[in-house]
């Protein structure tokens with residue numbers, strides 16, 4: 203999230219120490235042409251997981267050791283890699299990370315609505331979620347477009363609903379699941395639930411997971427003629 | 436002779452007030468957080484031993500995060516009719532169990548909201564508010580009230596100040612007419628005790644000399660130190676929106692061809708858009724300049740204009756910052772520099 | 776979401792009529808709707824059509840905007856896959872909608888309120904069918920109380936009420952008093 207700042211950019215080449223998940227964020231930025239690989243010197247660090255207790259995302263991490271020089275073109279290759287993780291990578295088909303999403307899905311629609319109404323009503327529009335997000339790099343976020351004001355900037359329920367839905371939508375297929383937004387949120391809003399739901403949809407429909415392959419087109423930028431069409435009349 | 440209230444009666448006081456139609460604002464649980472909440476049941480109020488400082492300040496109840504100040508309608512031939520929000524019907528409110536630092540933020544806010552123009556929306560709510568605070572017997576990791584001239588038993592802004600004494604009781608000190616009235620009205624909940632019961636107040640030593648801060652700020656508007664101290668700030672509203680003394684707001688109209696609302700929303704100097712002019716020019720181009728404004732405003736400009744610092748040392752900004760930007764550390768660095 | 780008691784309050788003293796907004800692309804569906812008109816095919820008048828160049832230009836935010844203006848349902852329609860006049864606009868849109876639908880469902884919105892169709896310039900009859908069916912669904916669901924309550928709590932009720940009371944809906948063209956935001960997008 204500091205990578206795109208003018209202060210940083212004008213200093214030339216940037217050295218960056220990355221864990222596997224950070225490498226996914228950088229991959230996303232490269233895929234979206236936000237930073238050129240040549241401008242970075244990447245130092246990969248093996249990581250067994252962080253947080254006390256271990257963060258949920260780390261339990262389901264499948265990039266404990268970043269890829270180093272000589273990795274195949276479909277992984278972001280760091281210039282140096284230090285160490286090797288001692289824990290095994292999660293399997294892609296590991297569904298455990300979706301447990302909390304499934305719990306919400308199991309609710310009746312009015313209960314889901316009530317759940318989100320309560321959670322989102324807390325939002326104070328500090329935009330910490332956006333500021334810490336590695337993929338929310340817009341110089342001027344949609345919520346700051348005020349001619350006309352596209353998304354109400356007021357922290358009332360309607361404004362908060364619009365903001366949080368659109369934020370989640372903008373990160374669909376791009377969010378690398380780092381969870382920074384939720385950790386930053388001072389109001390304890392479970393933003394990760396929304397992000398995970400979108401990641402799950404993207405994986406199910408488009409067989410795509412964000413931040414793995416620097417050569418791939420991001421899910422919502424690409425399309426396939428054979429994409430799901432059933433919900434259209 | 437001292438006046439005493441038991442913890443049980445404090446809860447009862449909350450109940451009686453609610454019954455009388457008063458909005459009671461008290462520390463209560465919300466998921467994993469302790470927040471100030473307009474409670475609906477007196478047992479929602481947490482016992483004082485279970486929290487040090489609620490997660491966010493109670494300024495929301497005098498200065499809401501968003502507030503409609505008038506409604507307008509656009510009629511035929513450009514005719515505009517409007518109706519200002521009338522807060523006379525707002526209920527009386529009482530904040531029970533807040534800390535002296537939160538209470539001390541009120542006289543600070545009074546200054547800016549009552550200076551050249553009297554902000555009715557703030558003052559109507561403020562006048563209806565009675566503050567019953569409890570002096571701290573413990574301090575949090577990032578509490579530094581004493582370093583910025585406030586105190587764990589500060590009287591500023593409180594109508595009643597309670598101090599912990601033996602046996603889950605509090606010594607009561609009514610500090611204002613509002614406080615005395617409240618104590619009289621609910622006299623049956625208070626008891627008398629002989630002499631001066633010993634009270635527990637945490638002894639928090641100042642960590643730096645706050646008097647050194649302003650002289651340094653006076654002469655160091657431009658200083659490489661700002662980049663070091665503030666480059667990590669990423670410009671969200673977390674610190675300002677949690678701060679009891681931050682008071683900036685934005686006025687926006689929300690509506691369409693038929694009419695709408697004019698709203699007063701919290702705003703923050705950390706945001707890029709905060710100082711962006713209509714011309715597109717932005718006098719604060721980088722994040723460290725914006726953070727510098729935060730420090731300057733609180734420890735220099737406010738002091739010059741109103742004779743008070745706009746910080747009570749509650750430590751919320753440090754606690755809540757997602758990237759660990761720590762005002763306490765910044766102030767300490769400045770004080771050390773200034774001492775050299 | 777649908778509180779029966781409140782239903783009566785919001786629709787105070789008038790028979791509630793569903794308000795359905797349709798975002799359509801200029802080249803296919805709009806022409807299809809036109810054809811329905813010139814062929815004198817009757818369809819439900821509770822739909823208000825907003826024309827955009829292509830489904831690719833229909834931002835998910837428009838759906839939220841429509842609900843903010845008190846819509847009870849939103850219909851999105853454009854050229855059939857392969858027929859987009861900008862070649863791939865509807866393929867891109869389809870991906871977005873696939874995700875957006877699931878997001879809305881996840882936060883508790885009934886997907887009968889947000890529907891999608893491909894209607895070509897030649898399908899006037901299909902247009903009428905799609906509209907009738909959509910309006911019928913929304914009629915069964917009733918007003919979108921969940922959203923209306925949220926708007927009311929956000930101070931949006933004042934002029935929403937007035938609009939609902941005065942909102943004639945026979946023209947089938949454009950949103951009566953839509954926001955400047957939505958109009959600019961046309």
Ligand code: SF4
Pocket residue numbers: 331334335336337338373376377378379380381382383384397
């Ligand atoms: S988890 Fe949150 S912060 Fe991380 S990429 Fe996703 S949206 Fe951004």
Ligand code: SF4
Pocket residue numbers: 332337338339340342343344345368369372373
């Ligand atoms: S929410 Fe959307 S518009 Fe705003 S910064 Fe993130 S991606 Fe950009």
Ligand code: SF4
Pocket residue numbers: 324325326327328329330331332366383386387388389390391393
């Ligand atoms: S961090 Fe939380 S409170 Fe702040 S804008 Fe994001 S969702 Fe809202």
Ligand code: SF4
Pocket residue numbers: 667668669670671672673674675705752755756757758759760
């Ligand atoms: S200091 Fe921290 S909380 Fe405050 S604006 Fe900067 S990043 Fe946000």
Ligand code: SF4
Pocket residue numbers: 674677678679680681733745746747748749750751752753762
């Ligand atoms: S600046 Fe920080 S420590 Fe000072 S009153 Fe505000 S939140 Fe508390």
Ligand code: FES
Pocket residue numbers: 800801802803804828829830831853854858859860861862864865
């Ligand atoms: S022009 Fe009709 S969908 Fe693109």
